[in-house]
Amino acid sequence: MLSKEELNTTIVEVQNGNSAAFEKLYDAYSPAMYGISLKILLDGDLAADSVQDAFIKIWKNIHSYDIKKGSFFTWILNINRNTAIDKYRKIAKTTLIPIQTNENFVDLGTGDKSQQKTDHIGIQDLVKVLPLKEQEIIEYIYFKGYTQQETADELNLPLGTVKTRSRSALSSLKELFTILLIWI
Numbered sequence: 001m002l003s004k005e006e007l008n009t010t011i012v013e014v015q016n017g018n019s020a021a022f023e024k025l026y027d028a029y030s031p032a033m034y035g036i037s038l039k040i041l042l043d044g045d046l047a048a049d050s051v052q053d054a055f056i057k058i059w060k061n062i063h064s065y066d067i068k069k070g071s072f073f074t075w076i077l078n079i080n081r082n083t084a085i086d087k088y089r090k091i092a093k094t095t096l097i098p099i100q101t102n103e104n105f106v107d108l109g110t111g112d113k114s115q116q117k118t119d120h121i122g123i124q125d126l127v128k129v130l131p132l133k134e135q136e137i138i139e140y141i142y143f144k145g146y147t148q149q150e151t152a153d154e155l156n157l158p159l160g161t162v163k164t165r166s167r168s169a170l171s172s173l174k175e176l177f178t179i180l181l182i183w184i
Contacts, residue, residue, distance in 0.1 A: 002028050007072060014062050026055055029073070033080040035123055040084040040145045041091075050087045054080040071174060077142075085145045126176050127169075134169035141166055 013021035037047035
């Protein structure tokens with residue numbers, strides 16, 4: 001991960017068209033993005049393709065990033081998550097693959113390298129630190145690919161509650177990432 005100062009400098013360089021700076025962003029954030037894409041798509045090749053598509057969108061839309069509206073990490077993770085969900089929906093329409101949940105997922109313990117990358121930076125461990133209500137929201141929205149409205153419907157919660165818990169969980173995760181960066 002990049003320090004806050006280094007990140008801000010790198011973002012400006014990317015906005016000015018510097019491809020070397022963009023490679024820095026890719027190297028810093030692609031493992032986390034891959035893990036989230038893999039959790040949604042359940043296929044290493046599709047997840048890698050999704051991350052590439054997300055980075056293309058980031059490159060093309062870097063000028064729309066506004067530091068006043070949120071952190072860069074949150075901005076790119078949302079682009080990545082939406083790209084993976086779009087890819088999943090496209091595949092689901094054409095191949096009619098049912099959603100695979102943790103209940104019907106069988107791990108054969110093959111030691112597949114793509115599976116090892118899923119939690120490259122310990123996202124799942126960090127989520128476990130959150131209160132159970134926030135863990136549940138993060139699981140549905142970020143790992144299962146539900147929208148906030150779908151999560152609200154599934155959990156029989158008001159949409160505002162889902163939004164509040166999601167925002168609170170993301171804020172807590174951001175603090176945890178900051179603490180981790182200090183230790184690294």
